[in-house]
Amino acid sequence: MGGADHLTSVRMEALENNAFEEDISHPKNEYHPYFIAIPWDDRTRNSKIYVVVLMTAIFVVTMGLVINNLIMHYRGFDSLISKSEYSKVDCNLVKVDTYRFVARLHSVTTKELICVGAVLSSSSVLANELCIRSGSVRLYLGSATDPFCKKGFPVDAIDVIPHEGIVTKALVVLTTYGDLSKCSKPIKLVYASIEAKLQAYVIGRPYRGGRSLSVQLATVITNPDEISIDWHDHFKKKNIICVKDLENCPIRAGDLLVQNERLYGLASTSAYDRAKTKFACFANIKRVYYQIKMLHTRTF
Template sequence: MPNKIENNTLIEETDAQQSNYEYNFFNTPWDDRTQRSKTCIIGLLCAIFVVTMAIVINNLVIFYKGFQTHSLIHDREIHCNVMRVDKYKYAARIHSIKSQELICVGAMVGASSVLANAVCLKSGPIRIYLGSLTSHRCKKGFGVNVIEPIPHDGVVTKKLVLLTTHDKMVYCGSLVRLGSSSFKRLAFIIGRPFRGGRTLSFQSATLARFDNMTSYNKGQSLERLINQNFICVKHLSKCEVRAGDLLIQRGRLIGIASTTPQKGSELACFANLSIIHDDLRELNIDVDFDTV
């Protein structure tokens, strides 16, 4: 008899537990749901599906764009020769102090002076680096103490700049002589690479005569414009010319790139440095200047 009472008590407790069980939005059986509840669940599932597909598609688009960008960079680098930054020790790397990025190149024309395009200053305070990336004397770079503008109509900014530091840079770099151009000799361009700052770009180019560029700048005396202010080059590879790049011929610096040429252009023009020799002399820069 007591055993029977205990069994009845157990059954009553089980029935009580089952009667106290409450259904909520998530565990209510489908057949017991109202039409509104079913609509909400279908809408929730559709929203989850749409969000998931949007994330997947967005990731695919980002990946595809990144792949295209990588392919473009790779394509440009195939046609852009690079060299060690210390191969030509007169080639100065001008870095932004804020971003630490290589923004321009210049040329060491004095023991403590670098000649560059004024556009190099547009990114704010700069620091100059020369020679080895590992030498304890050179890897910290040089601060700019004096900036001297040099008027020149061959650049968009209408001026070049002479950047002078109080430190001696001859331990890291070497001076380059300035020279005049010759159509009989091949030239080459040293510049900022498409990306990175541990190498410099290098490409050969042929000087272009003004009579082959009658459409370059209509309305002006082309012969006077090209001969006095510009030195233009042709037969460029796919390596992009940047504002400030150096034009070298016979081991002499003859030009500084005036501005970045238009995409796809096979012609690039440089500021003719043969017309600023006297300006450099007035700034007490004892440069070596050779004529052809």
């Protein structure tokens, strides 16, 4: 019996030693090679937290990359559109003193070029009423480098002339106490209709910058059926002059319609979209010829 008990004791000790070695070689927190594949219910609380954090981080990074790519895509797209639109603009530019009868109206506040006007005399300029709606303006004429001219002239008085051929329903005569004759030359006004058979041209504010003027040729429209704009029915046909065959150069409110060095019209609106229409309309100066003449004693 003693020998049997000793053998049983040895065997029990061996089993205990083997169990101890097994516990050391296979700890409970051992890294599992298939960590992600472990069933959710078999995971510990910390393991579940790690999985949630990992999945959240992956989602945030992925969404960040997607949003960044979208932003870069649309920025590039907008840039391409801007460059495309700019490339379509093709204005023939001339120096500001090429046409001495053109006045440049600059904002007193921002110094930016608002629009152009026509010099009527040594003290007055005709412009679209829309040009002064954004605030006070200062008149610049002739050379942009001449010490006397480049300082400009203040507007000391404004006379409003109603005109049904313009969206704002008025033109304005801007008067200054300064002498414009040193920097400009008045344009001729005639009480006559524009010659449809002769080429006319539009002088206006450039697409960019303020040290040049845009010039483009135009053909006078004689057939009313060619004019199909929303606000056309509100005007009498004799109050406006419309032209076609324009170049890829924007027409702005107040741009001058000239023929044979004579003023026949001022652009009635800047809402001219060449993508939809192939023409532009001007307030017919003939309709307000006598009103302008009454403001000045000069013979036109």
